[in-house]
Amino acid sequence: MHFVDAKGILSAHNGMNLYRGCSHGCIYCDARSKCYGFTHAFEDIEVKQNAPELLEKALRSKRKKCMIGTGAMSDPYMHCEEQLQLTRRCLEIIDRYEFGLAIQTKSNKILRDLDLLKSINEKAKCVVQMTLTTYDEDLCKILEPNVCTTKERVEALKIFRDNGIPTIVWLSPILPFINDTGENIEGILHYCIEAKVYGIINFGMGVTLREGDREYFYRALDKHFPGMKQKYQKKYGNAYEIPSDRNKELMQLFKDTCKKNNIVYDRDACFQYLNELPDKYEQMSFF
16 A cells, blocks of 8 residues: 545545555455556555545535535545554544435444444434445455455344444346346345445446456456356456346346335435434534
8 A cells, every 4th residue: 555645535526535456455446447548457455645624624614514526436444444444534534523424335344433423423424325236245255355245244234233233235236147047136125124224326237348357357267267257258348337138137136125125226315314413413513
């Protein structure tokens, strides 16, 4: 990893990435794509060492409380976070200034900060987002090799449930010919029901591939699924969107199960929930 001083930390929509790059090694990772302009190896994590100072300055100057997002591009709980605690320092600032938080991860290391997440949720609002793609544990270890498995993530979701912290699951991506099965989707949805998640975000059963991401993905296919790369190339060529042939039936299964169990599955509704800070908190901060 290497350290930099960032010029700013919050985007126009109040999102932040404390790191650039990732050590989780997920074979499908879109963040590897060349369009994001990495000038260093993806596993050579760039650490925005002045992020806490920039965040505190930004929050201090805001006239209205809002939700702060993190984890959209780089997971805030990579291995280096254990040592650096950059995420925790930023959560402490969000908690102190009583802003809301929408945090996204694949790692159960987030449980380290349960105390802060509870405090943020009590003062404002905290939503934990967890990515789940693969019900089968052995397959999960191939697709997402350097992070905890789906079952461990679900145990974290249950802990958040028990502590009154709402959760949203990202059911994405689903890889054609690999985990685009009814058994996989049913298994993940069963986990979501058990954990009483608020909502599930899904963009269709499939994956996206572009330059940088595609090459890494294909190397992984050659290693773990001999002949699969050729199957992808023959069917999809160099397309960006890679939909599953089973998209229609799997999406119907997804929607029907969510409806039956009162899980929000409309993407816009989920994103609205992630971005909304309830009026009562704004009124409390005003008074």
